[in-house]
Structure formats: C-alpha cells, structure tokens
Amino acid sequence: MNPGEPKRTVVLQGIGVSPGVAIGVAYLIRRVDAPISRYQLEDKSLVSEEIRRFRKAIKDSENQLLEIKRKFKDQEGLETLYILDVHIMILKDKMLIKQTIQNIEDKGVNAEWALRMTLDKYRDVFSKVDDEYLRERISDVEYAGQRILRNLAGVHHETISGIGDNAVVIARDLSPADTMQMKVERIQGFATDMGGKTSHTTIVARAYEIPAVVGIEKVTTEAKTGDIIIIDGTAGAVIVNPDPEIIRRYEEKKRHYAMIEDGLLKHARKTATTLDKHRVLIGANIEFTEEIPSAVQHGTDGIGLYRTEFIYINRDRLPTEEEHFCTYKKVVESRGIRFSTIRTFDLGGDKFISDPRLAAEMNPVMGLRAIRFCLREVDLFKVQLRAILRASAYGKTKVLFPMISGMEELLETKRIFNEVKKELKRDGIPYGKDVKIGIMMEVPSAVLIAEDLAKEVDFFSIGTNDLIQYTLAIDRVNERVSYLYEPLHPAVLKLIRQVVEAGHKTGIEVAMCGEMAGEPVYTMVLLGLGLDELSMNSLVIPRIKKLIRSVTVKECRKLVERVMTFNTASEIEFFVRDYMRRKFTDDFEVAD
Amino acid sequence: MIVEKTLTIKNELGIHARSAAMIVRALERYQSSVSFERDGTRVDARSLLDILTLGCPKHSEIVVRADGDDAREVLECLEKLVDDKFGETA
Numbered sequence: 001m002n003p004g005e006p007k008r009t010v011v012l013q014g015i016g017v018s019p020g021v022a023i024g025v026a027y028l029i030r031r032v033d034a035p036i037s038r039y040q041l042e043d044k045s046l047v048s049e050e051i052r053r054f055r056k057a058i059k060d061s062e063n064q065l066l067e068i069k070r071k072f073k074d075q076e077g078l079e080t081l082y083i084l085d086v087h088i089m090i091l092k093d094k095m096l097i098k099q100t101i102q103n104i105e106d107k108g109v110n111a112e113w114a115l116r117m118t119l120d121k122y123r124d125v126f127s128k129v130d131d132e133y134l135r136e137r138i139s140d141v142e143y144a145g146q147r148i149l150r151n152l153a154g155v156h157h158e159t160i161s162g163i164g165d166n167a168v169v170i171a172r173d174l175s176p177a178d179t180m181q182m183k184v185e186r187i188q189g190f191a192t193d194m195g196g197k198t199s200h201t202t203i204v205a206r207a208y209e210i211p212a213v214v215g216i217e218k219v220t221t222e223a224k225t226g227d228i229i230i231i232d233g234t235a236g237a238v239i240v241n242p243d244p245e246i247i248r249r250y251e252e253k254k255r256h257y258a259m260i261e262d263g264l265l266k267h268a269r270k271t272a273t274t275l276d277k278h279r280v281l282i283g284a285n286i287e288f289t290e291e292i293p294s295a296v297q298h299g300t301d302g303i304g305l306y307r308t309e310f311i312y313i314n315r316d317r318l319p320t321e322e323e324h325f326c327t328y329k330k331v332v333e334s335r336g337i338r339f340s341t342i343r344t345f346d347l348g349g350d351k352f353i354s355d356p357r358l359a360a361e362m363n364p365v366m367g368l369r370a371i372r373f374c375l376r377e378v379d380l381f382k383v384q385l386r387a388i389l390r391a392s393a394y395g396k397t398k399v400l401f402p403m404i405s406g407m408e409e410l411l412e413t414k415r416i417f418n419e420v421k422k423e424l425k426r427d428g429i430p431y432g433k434d435v436k437i438g439i440m441m442e443v444p445s446a447v448l449i450a451e452d453l454a455k456e457v458d459f460f461s462i463g464t465n466d467l468i469q470y471t472l473a474i475d476r477v478n479e480r481v482s483y484l485y486e487p488l489h490p491a492v493l494k495l496i497r498q499v500v501e502a503g504h505k506t507g508i509e510v511a512m513c514g515e516m517a518g519e520p521v522y523t524m525v526l527l528g529l530g531l532d533e534l535s536m537n538s539l540v541i542p543r544i545k546k547l548i549r550s551v552t553v554k555e556c557r558k559l560v561e562r563v564m565t566f567n568t569a570s571e572i573e574f575f576v577r578d579y580m581r582r583k584f585t586d587d588f589e590v591a592d
Numbered sequence: 593m594i595v596e597k598t599l600t601i602k603n604e605l606g607i608h609a610r611s612a613a614m615i616v617r618a619l620e621r622y623q624s625s626v627s628f629e630r631d632g633t634r635v636d637a638r639s640l641l642d643i644l645t646l647g648c649p650k651h652s653e654i655v656v657r658a659d660g661d662d663a664r665e666v667l668e669c670l671e672k673l674v675d676d677k678f679g680e681t682a
Contacts, residue, residue, distance in 0.1 A: 086609040086640070089616060095639035122641060129647030137609050137644050 014216030016236030018205035022189030143175035189231035264542035268299030283535030295538035302339035304535020324387030332395030370403035392432030442466035450502035464514025528560030603677035606649035624660025
C-alpha cells in the first residue's frame with residue numbers, strides 16, 4: 001500500500017464490557033509469544049537441566065511480580081496487589097510444578113512443552129466448571145504460565161510503561177501485572193482478543209470507567225500501533241482506521257455519552273409530550289443491532305435511522321441477501337420498538353469493493369455515492385431491497401432512501417423498489433403489507449421541490465449534516481471553512497421549515513435524523529418548526545425527552561417566529577442559547 | 593487420625609482465587625495431608641490450582657478430609673474460614 005493511500009477501514013465485533021466511546025491511537029502490546037516447540041531430550045542427563053531451567057524461570061517470575069508489587073504498593077488499591085499474590089501462588093503451586101516436572105521426566109520433553117501440557121490440562125478442566133466467574137479464573141493461570149514461558153525464553157523486559165496519552169491499548173489479554181505498569185487513568189480505551197464479562201481487563205476498565213471491548217478474537221492482528229481506532233464499549237464494536245465521516249459520527253456519540261447524567265433515565269420511559277399535549281416521536285440512530293437494547297432502555301419509540309453501511313465495510317466479498325436479511329430481521333423484531341427506519345446504502349462504492357472502476361474521488365460527498373451509486377449498480381441495490389422487504393414481514397418497517405436530489409431519481413428508485421416487491425410476490429416470499437417509503441431531505445434541490453416529492457412518498461427525514469454542508473457549500477473535512485458550519489443559519493432554518501410545510505400540506509410525517517435533532521439547545525426551535533419525529537443518538541434521548549415535557553408547542557412557535565426575524569446565524573445562535581439558558585438555568589452551560 | 597466433614601460454601605463468589613489462596617496459606621501451618629472432594633473429584637487442598645478446578649460456587653458442598661496428627665485443628669481452621677465467608681464483606 002502506498003503511504004499516501006488511506007488505510008483500510010476494519011470493523012470488528014466483540015463483547016462491550018465497559019460502556020462509552022473512545023477515539024484514540026492504537027498501542028499494540030505485542031508479546032513475544034513465539035509458538036512453543038517440542039524438543040525431545042536425547043539424553044537422560046538433560047532432564048535435570050530442564051527441571052533446573054523450569055525452577056529458575058519460576059523463581060525469576062516470582063521476583064518480577066514481587067518487584068512490580070513493591071513498585072506499585074503506594075499507587076494501587078489493595079485489590080490488584082492481592083491478585084499479584086495469587087499469581088505468585090500459582091507460580092509456586094505444588095500441582096503445577098509437580099505435573100510439569102513429571103511431564104519432563106516421563107515424556108522426556110523440554111520445560112516449555114511440559115509446562116504447556118500442564119496449562120492445557122488445566123484449561124480443559126476449567127472449561128468444564130459451571131460457574132462463569134470461576135471458569136474465567138483460568139486467565140489467572142494463563143497469566144502466571146505465560147510469565148514462566150517468557151522467562152524460559154529469556155525475555156525479561158516488557159516495555160509497556162511507555163504508553164503515551166490518548167492511547168487505546170490493544171492486546172491479546174491484559175494481566176494485572178500489565179495494567180499496573182500503565183498509567184491506566186490516561187488510557188482512552190481497551191480492546192483485547194480474549195476475555196469476557198469478568199476478566200481482568202473488564203474489571204479494570206469498569207473501575208476506571210474506560211470504554212472496553214473484549215473477546216474480539218483478532219484485534220491484535222488487525223490493528224497496529226499508530227492506527228486511529230474507535231472503541232464503542234456500549235455496542236461492543238471496534239473500528240480500525242475509520243474514515244473522517246465515521247470519526248465524526250463517533251465524536252458526536254462520545255459527546256452525548258459525556259452528557260448523560262444519572263437522574264435522567266427516569267424520564268426515559270415517559271413519552272415526549274409537551275405541556276400542551278403535543279406528542280413528538282423519538283427515534284434512535286444506530287449502526288449495530290447490538291445498540292438496540294440500550295436505545296430501548298433510553299426510551300426510544302423506534303429506530304429512526306438504521307445506517308446499513310457497516311454491513312458492507314470490511315469484507316472481502318459482498319454481503320449475501322441472507323446476511324442482509326438476518327441483520328434487518330433482528331432490527332425490526334427487536335422488543336420495545338414500534339418502528340424501524342432502515343436507510344439504504346449511503347456511502348461511496350469505494351467503501352466496500354475493490355473495483356478499479358470506483359477509484360477514489362476528489363470530492364466524494366458530491367460524487368457517485370448513496371442513491372446515485374445504487375441506481376447505477378442496480379443488482380447490488382436489489383439485494384439490499386429484497387432483504388429489507390423480506391425482513392418487513394417481521395415488524396413495522398420504513399425504508400429510507402438517501403441523497404435524493406430530484407424527481408427522476410425518486411421515481412427510478414420507486415420503480416426498482418416496486419419491481420423487487422413484484423418479484424417477491426411472484427416467488428411467494430412474504431413481506432410486510434404496510435412498508436412505508438421515505439427520502440432523506442439533505443440536498444437543497446430536493447427541498448425546493450419538496451411539495452412534488454411529498455406526493456410520491458410516505459415520509460421525509462431531514463438529514464441536517466449534509467443539508468447544512470450542501471446549502472452553505474462547506475467541505476466538512478476542510479478545517480479552514482468549518483467555522484461556516486452553522487445549523488442555525490437562517491437559510492438552513494428556512495429550508496427545514498419548507499420541508500415541514502410541504503410534508504404537512506400533503507399529509508405526510510416529517511422527521512429529522514441529523515445531529516441537530518440530538519442537540520438540546522435546538523430542541524425548542526425544532527418543535528416550533530413542527531417536526532413530527534426527532535431521531536438521535538440514544539444516549540441523549542432522556543435529556544431531550546425531559547426538555548420536551550417541560551415546554552409548550554405554543555412557546556416554541558413563538559420562539560421560532562422571533563428567530564426568523566434575524567438575518568445572521570450568529571444573532572440567531574446567540575438569541576437561542578440565551579433563551580435556553582434563561583429558561584433552563586441549570587441545564588445549559590454559559591460557555592460553549 | 594483421619595477426620596472428614598462436609599462444608600457448605602457461604603460466600604457470594606464461591607471458592608475463587610482469593611479464597612483458595614487463603615486456604616493454601618492457612619494450611620501451611622499444619623502437617624496433615626488435606627483433600628477436598630466435590631462431585632466425585634478429589635483434589636489436594638494445598639494446591640491453589642486444584643482447588644479452583646473444583647469450581648465451587650456459593651451453596652456448593654465439599655467434603656474435607658484431613659489425615660494426620662493435627663487433622664482436627666485443620667478442620668476447625670477451614671470451618672472458620674468458610675463460616676467467615678473468607679472475609680468477604682458483602
């Protein structure tokens with residue numbers, strides 16, 4: 001790969017054991033776990049030499065652990081120090097030593113192989129233990145065993161104290177001795193190949209409230225030191241070398257995560273109904289099915305935006321219809337949600353297949369992506385549509401088409417959609433009878449002809465991120481123009497109002513699923529503009545619900561009328577922030 | 593002298609690494625050979641690893657057998673550890 005070429009994005013799934021989002025630079029702890037070889041001891045006299053080596057490695061291991069214990073005595077809680085004592089006892093365990101020496105003597109093998117045999121035997125015995133917590137104590141046996149093996153190999157130094165700030169630590173597994181040598185409070189996140197809900201990494205990560213995903217199986221082979229890496233400890237996902245768009249989504253998630261307060265969850269189960277009895281539907285934006293339980297817990301009415309891109313990313317071949325179907329079925333039949341809005345593929349084609357025809361583009365956000373790409377690669381598009389329709393037989397499903405810029409695109413999309421429906425019907429494959437179709441309102445040209453488009457669809461969903469950047473002509477990746485990105489720009493507000501009015505005139509619902517929908521400071525403005533549904537990161541739902549329940553639509557409309565009299569974004573921004581601060585004295589900070 | 597008694601584990605976590613370590617340490621003061629039996633598997637009570645392999649959660653029963661001059665003391669000591677829930681606070 002050329003140095004200038006972007007690195008391949010890899011998405012890995014594991015067990016999310018400590019919630020939260022971390023975005024940082026990977027630091028891979030690579031152990032010199034050279035595969036252990038078996039040597040047959042040719043001479044009986046070598047047996048005593050192997051036993052001597054084994055005993056010395058145990059002694060060395062013990063001394064190292066005692067040294068770590070001494071060094072960190074003052075810094076750590078007693079709990080972790082105690083674990084080191086347990087590891088020392090395992091090193092010196094009478095049965096471990098006895099069996100290993102017996103293996104050396106009886107089988108005439110080298111100390112490494114003899115110890116491996118003993119460890120494997122214990123792994124086997126532990127795996128049969130019913131109690132999960134006790135079963136996972138095999139990890140303590142492994143930590144101790146690995147240390148002896150390293151000493152047998154003559155490897156003494158572990159340079160893990162040099163981990164810098166903002167590091168996301170990647171390892172096969174982390175032992176207490178490992179974590180004690182790190183400045184854990186400065187670590188952003190953990191991702192390990194091994195581990196479960198009660199393993200050491202999990203306990204440490206939870207104690208320090210650091211996002212962690214364990215049991216990923218191959219994170220140490222996929223991530224290298226220096227790679228940008230995202231850890232989503234809530235969804236159990238790890239993304240290596242994410243592209244700027246994905247990083248931005250996760251920065252938003254991270255911000256929301258930091259905002260949740262303990263008391264807010266009690267607002268979660270109540271409906272988002274204003275004081276004057278106006279109900280707003282609340283949706284959750286998700287990208288992994290694993291996020292659904294958390295979204296339900298945070299009080300979502302349904303899935304307002306399921307981004308399907310991760311089904312495509314990080315694969316050698318295209319996902320099959322069956323793979324699509326299984327994922328969508330899981331989404332629509334999830335407990336506790338009333339509807340699922342599935343958005344069709346919304347990236348450039350370069351994201352999932354190495355097709356030379358789809359070379360990287362100069363300006364990808366305006367290039368061949370989303371619905372444009374799907375209309376060109378109809379066969380690929382149909383696979384996804386068939387799967388969504390098949391899944392719709394299992395729960396209320398809405399299909400959302402991204403980046404529609406005009407009527408022709410919409411009609412062509414509908415034609416293909418109906419064709420797929422007809423094929424399913426012909427083949428006798430069931431699908432939902434009442435599948436709603438909608439379009440993202442994110443291209444300004446679509447907004448200008450919203451009244452016509454409204455007659456062809458069942459709902460609109462406003463994607464503010466793209467709408468803002470297309471309307472204000474800002475390249476979001478270009479930091480020199482990012483100051484122009486203003487959600488409360490009068491032009492943006494007028495476009496939103498136009499979409500809502502066009503939708504309501506035709507009698508269809510208008511949702512918003514962009515970042516703006518999840519920003520509490522904008523909530524009253526959005527209610528005043530008349531949106532029917534707000535879809536957001538689930539973590540922010542309780543806060544938005546609390547806010548909606550404490551206002552009237554009447555005052556929101558008045559606020560919007562006032563806002564529309566200003567003609568600069570900065571005046572509006574200042575006015576709205578000031579208004580929200582006065583109204584909710586505790587909830588909005590002065591600085592921003 | 594051989595003494596045998598069934599003990600019921602009372603602490604939340606069962607015989608985990610920490611409690612097993614306490615057992616092994618406590619036994620260092622005695623001469624008797626000591627074994628634990630659970631579901632037909634018998635292990636040496638002086639090996640932390642072997643104790644762990646029994647996988648004893650809360651409410652499980654183990655048969656303790658001590659053989660030696662101080663067998664009675666061994667049993668008293670173990671009984672006390674189990675009754676004290678190995679010092680677990682919760």
